[in-house]
Amino acid sequence: MTAEIIVVTSGKGGVGKTTTSASLATGLAMEGKKVVVIDFDVGLRNLDLIMGCERRVVYDFVNVVQGEASLKQALIKDKRHENLYVLAASQTRDKEALTQEGVERIINELGEEGFDYIICDSPAGIEKGAHLAMYFADHAVVVVNPEVSSVRDSDRIIGLLSSKTRRAEHGKETITLYLLLTRYNPARVEAGEMLSVKDVEEILGMSVIGVIPESQNVLAASNSGVPVILDTASCAGKAYHDAVARILGEDRPLRFLDTPKKSLLQRMFGG
Amino acid sequence: MGILDFLKNKPKPSASIAKERLRIIVAQERSTRGGPDYLPMMRNELLEVIKKYICVDIEDININVEHTSGHEVLELSVALPESKTTPTTAI
Numbered sequence: 001m002t003a004e005i006i007v008v009t010s011g012k013g014g015v016g017k018t019t020t021s022a023s024l025a026t027g028l029a030m031e032g033k034k035v036v037v038i039d040f041d042v043g044l045r046n047l048d049l050i051m052g053c054e055r056r057v058v059y060d061f062v063n064v065v066q067g068e069a070s071l072k073q074a075l076i077k078d079k080r081h082e083n084l085y086v087l088a089a090s091q092t093r094d095k096e097a098l099t100q101e102g103v104e105r106i107i108n109e110l111g112e113e114g115f116d117y118i119i120c121d122s123p124a125g126i127e128k129g130a131h132l133a134m135y136f137a138d139h140a141v142v143v144v145n146p147e148v149s150s151v152r153d154s155d156r157i158i159g160l161l162s163s164k165t166r167r168a169e170h171g172k173e174t175i176t177l178y179l180l181l182t183r184y185n186p187a188r189v190e191a192g193e194m195l196s197v198k199d200v201e202e203i204l205g206m207s208v209i210g211v212i213p214e215s216q217n218v219l220a221a222s223n224s225g226v227p228v229i230l231d232t233a234s235c236a237g238k239a240y241h242d243a244v245a246r247i248l249g250e251d252r253p254l255r256f257l258d259t260p261k262k263s264l265l266q267r268m269f270g271g
Numbered sequence: 272m273g274i275l276d277f278l279k280n281k282p283k284p285s286a287s288i289a290k291e292r293l294r295i296i297v298a299q300e301r302s303t304r305g306g307p308d309y310l311p312m313m314r315n316e317l318l319e320v321i322k323k324y325i326c327v328d329i330e331d332i333n334i335n336v337e338h339t340s341g342h343e344v345l346e347l348s349v350a351l352p353e354s355k356t357t358p359t360t361a362i
């Protein structure tokens with residue numbers, strides 16, 4: 001049994017990788033898949049907080065890589081979905097604690113445990129941690145914000161994904177790339193202050209798998225340790241649901257790309 | 272647009288500037304990606320040579336590695352300044 005490995009990556013930091021990893025893992029689990037989400041950000045553990053399991057971390061990913069704990073001991077079972085697990089990053093070790101052989105061994109073990117999906121939440125940058133997070137991936141979710149440095153970095157990452165992964169090195173079928181545009185603000189796009197979906201697609205030469213609007217509900221969700229996809233009333237939650245469905249092969253139109261319609265009065269006075 | 276928009280001082284739309292800048296830099300970075308490591312160095316040295324004859328900025332020089340059916344072509348383009356008679360060294 002082999003699991004499908006999806007890396008969530010971006011190059012730039014703070015664009016929404018961890019937010020996306022948590023929602024993607026939860027969304028796949030809601031579809032009945034057996035899922036584990038791994039935090040590769042050694043030294044800057046965060047995924048546990050976003051998943052709301054920070055107080056249940058005993059052993060972490062590095063402990064397992066180093067043989068100090070078994071996989072079973074380190075896997076944290078999600079309290080909302082019984083087929084969802086979290087593997088936390090180490091807070092105390094440095095990045096050198098992860099090795100390619102160690103990561104490979106754990107990924108193989110997870111496959112034997114019958115996991116359908118392994119989601120790898122990448123750290124920022126293009127250094128060792130980011131490289132290890134993407135190396136074994138079958139699919140990549142490239143998270144991009146409508147902003148110059150993020151777009152440039154994601155183009156760089158897309159280049160690395162198609163040349164510096166196991167699939168590329170072994171001459172296998174290339175990794176599937178999914179471009180996810182997040183923190184999108186339709187009002188600013190309409191005002192000409194922000195790159196549009198079309199602009200980003202044109203520059204990067206690929207279409208998006210989803211667009212997540214900039215939303216206050218994301219902060220509220222992280223405050224309470226609940227992945228935003230579970231906030232089914234919010235636009236961000238709905239947009240993440242759509243993105244997960246599309247990754248699973250469903251055809252859904254993009255939503256939340258326009259500003260809510262204004263009333264006649266608001267339009268007259270430019271409100 | 273609302274009536275009051277004419278009275279307000281709206282900031283200039285910057286998204287189109289962002290798009291244009293990204294288009295250029297992404298194309299440039301892609302064209303040299305996976306290409307030989309000496310390209311950036313060579314670009315700088317070529318700039319020095321070109322500067323002896325014409326007044327150009329590094330932004331006006333484009334290096335492209337084209338992969339066309341089986342062989343690679345190194346393409347160099349220099350955007351010449353508007354007035355062609357601005358030699359900096361021919362004095």
Ligand SMILES: Nc1ncnc2c1ncn2[C@@H]1O[C@H](COP(=O)(O)OP(=O)(O)O)[C@@H](O)[C@H]1O
Pocket residue numbers: 010012013014015016017018019020124182183184212213214215216218219222236
């Ligand atoms: N769609 C969104 N709307 C508003 N805020 C967001 C959105 N996505 C992410 N954020 C915020 O951006 C910050 C960085 O997100 P995070 O997922 O930690 O990024 P990364 O893992 O890429 O560093 C967090 O404060 C998060 O709440």
Ligand SMILES: [Mg+2]
Pocket residue numbers: 017018019041046122123
């Ligand atoms: Mg993160």
